[in-house]
Amino acid sequence: MNxxxxxxxxxxxxxxxxxxxxxxxxxxxxxxVPVTVSPEVKRIYDFVDSLQAGDYVFICVDYDPSxxxxxxxxxxxxxxxxxxxxxxxxxxxxSQFGPGLVEQITSQLAANHNKINGVDYAFLGYRPYPAIxxxxxxxxxxxxxxxDYYGTPLDSLPVMNGIKxxxxxxxxxxxxxxxxxxxxxxxxxxxxxxxxxxxxxxxMSANYYQYLSSGQLFGIIxxxxxxxxxxxxxxxxxxGKAQMAYQVIAHSVIIIFIIISNVAYFATRKRKAGLEGxxx
Amino acid sequence: xxxxxxxxxxxxxNGVAALLTLCIFSFLxxxxxxxxxxxxxxxxxxxxxxxxxxxxxxFMDKVYDPLKAGQWWYIFPAVLGVMMWTRFxxxxxxxxxxxxxxxxGIGSGVSITVYLYTYLFKQLQATIGFPITMDIAGLNQxxxxxxxxxxxxxxxxxxxxxxALGFVSKIGIYVIMICxxxxxxxxxxxxVALLVNRVIFLKGxxxxxxxx
Numbered sequence: 001m002n003x004x005x006x007x008x009x010x011x012x013x014x015x016x017x018x019x020x021x022x023x024x025x026x027x028x029x030x031x032x033v034p035v036t037v038s039p040e041v042k043r044i045y046d047f048v049d050s051l052q053a054g055d056y057v058f059i060c061v062d063y064d065p066s067x068x069x070x071x072x073x074x075x076x077x078x079x080x081x082x083x084x085x086x087x088x089x090x091x092x093x094x095s096q097f098g099p100g101l102v103e104q105i106t107s108q109l110a111a112n113h114n115k116i117n118g119v120d121y122a123f124l125g126y127r128p129y130p131a132i133x134x135x136x137x138x139x140x141x142x143x144x145x146x147x148d149y150y151g152t153p154l155d156s157l158p159v160m161n162g163i164k165x166x167x168x169x170x171x172x173x174x175x176x177x178x179x180x181x182x183x184x185x186x187x188x189x190x191x192x193x194x195x196x197x198x199x200x201x202x203x204m205s206a207n208y209y210q211y212l213s214s215g216q217l218f219g220i221i222x223x224x225x226x227x228x229x230x231x232x233x234x235x236x237x238x239x240g241k242a243q244m245a246y247q248v249i250a251h252s253v254i255i256i257f258i259i260i261s262n263v264a265y266f267a268t269r270k271r272k273a274g275l276e277g278x279x280x
Numbered sequence: 281x282x283x284x285x286x287x288x289x290x291x292x293x294n295g296v297a298a299l300l301t302l303c304i305f306s307f308l309x310x311x312x313x314x315x316x317x318x319x320x321x322x323x324x325x326x327x328x329x330x331x332x333x334x335x336x337x338x339f340m341d342k343v344y345d346p347l348k349a350g351q352w353w354y355i356f357p358a359v360l361g362v363m364m365w366t367r368f369x370x371x372x373x374x375x376x377x378x379x380x381x382x383x384x385g386i387g388s389g390v391s392i393t394v395y396l397y398t399y400l401f402k403q404l405q406a407t408i409g410f411p412i413t414m415d416i417a418g419l420n421q422x423x424x425x426x427x428x429x430x431x432x433x434x435x436x437x438x439x440x441x442x443x444a445l446g447f448v449s450k451i452g453i454y455v456i457m458i459c460x461x462x463x464x465x466x467x468x469x470x471x472v473a474l475l476v477n478r479v480i481f482l483k484g485x486x487x488x489x490x491x492x
Binding site: 027066069126131147185202203207223224225239250 | 308309326329330333334337338341387390391394395397398399402403405406424459462463466467468469470472473474475476477478479480483
């Protein structure tokens with residue numbers, strides 16, 4: 001058995017160990033990674049930046065704790081920007097595990113920016129069946145959400161005075177780890193035509209770029225790289241930017257493994273073909 | 281990363297989170313009781329949480345409270361929902377068909393037009409609706425058309441993929457592979473992000489315990 005055959009039969013746990021070590025190294029000695037901002041991320045930043053104080057922005061937090069690593073940094077960056085701009089933010093979640101995440105983000109950032117729940121922002125809560133909820137919100141926010149998440153009737157919230165449905169918000173930013181992005185595209189942008197942008201996990205990203213070129217989305221924040229770009233634009237370096245050093249090292253190790261395994265694969269295939277040819 | 285002001289509550293619950301993280305990671309070595317415990321704990325907690333969330337944000341909000349307030353018409357969707365449960369009985373399962381028919385009927389009526397608009401018309405317009413100009417944007421548009429048509433040809437199985445059709449089909453498979461490659465790269469980034477997030481969390485907890 002030569003070295004290439006041994007490499008083809010390596011225990012996968014050695015690969016896990018290598019990736020683990022690669023990720024631990026930057027945690028001991030981190031370094032700064034320059035982040036180049038993509039146009040699709042910049043467009044969302046520019047959109048929020050162009051709004052006037054008091055304008056409404058609708059933020060839908062549709063992910064669960066298993067996607068926090070990728071999506072929380074972008075949600076924090078967007079909410080930070082909205083609060084700095086003195087925008088009124090309406091939060092909704094269509095993910096069953098979203099309420100805790102929204103509470104965590106809003107309470108923390110509202111305290112930092114002296115924003116008051118019900119006055120500067122509102123969290124309407126969670127409802128299942130995204131299609132029905134989005135369609136109903138297009139008629140009136142109070143149809144699916146007669147009260148906010150904390151049980152206060154919507155008409156008693158100062159922040160909800162004068163707004164009824166999507167016609168009264170400047171745009172919707174959907175941050176999701178699942179198929180709710182499709183529901184927002186179909187029943188939100190498709191039915192009501194409001195400007196829609198999405199922040200999504202890396203796995204999903206390749207499936208949504210066609211909606212960017214068709215104009216159905218005005219921006220995309222793809223995965224943690226997109227989050228780091230947004231943090232760079234907003235000027236609040238957070239976990240997204242902090243993750244970039246780890247990503248560089250881990251990706252380098254993975255690329256080295258891909259090269260080694262391909263070399264080993266082709267070398268053993270050639271040898272195997274040679275042996276089979278000799279046997280005939 | 282510097283230690284923050286933590287109370288006993290933060291130390292205990294972050295400690296539990298750190299321990300469960302290590303339990304889940306232990307699966308990378310091999311399946312073991314610690315991993316099984318953590319996995320089932322997550323499933324159990326998630327189910328319990330989701331059930332109670334639905335009860336308070338849907339049954340109470342959308343059935344109990346309106347009925348209590350005299351909005352009697354809310355009884356109709358509630359009854360349709362209860363009728364779904366008759367599927368558990370062989371004798372009464374047919375009753376659930378009325379609920380399903382209602383649901384599918386409304387779903388189809390609402391969805392068909394917007395689905396066609398979102399997934400077909402807008403995409404078709406974006407693919408062929410722009411002029412091919414002699415610049416980068418035009419080249420990009422030309423490549424989009426070639427990519428879409430060749431990928432479609434790859435999935436056209438009514439004729440053998442030979443000659444010109446075989447050539448276009450081969451371009452199609454390259455297009456699909458480029459798409460898979462992009463997806464794979466982004467997936468790796470996502471998975472590494474999950475690992476990094478946990479490593480940062482564990483590092484923070486250790487610093488909190490023993491100082492930076």
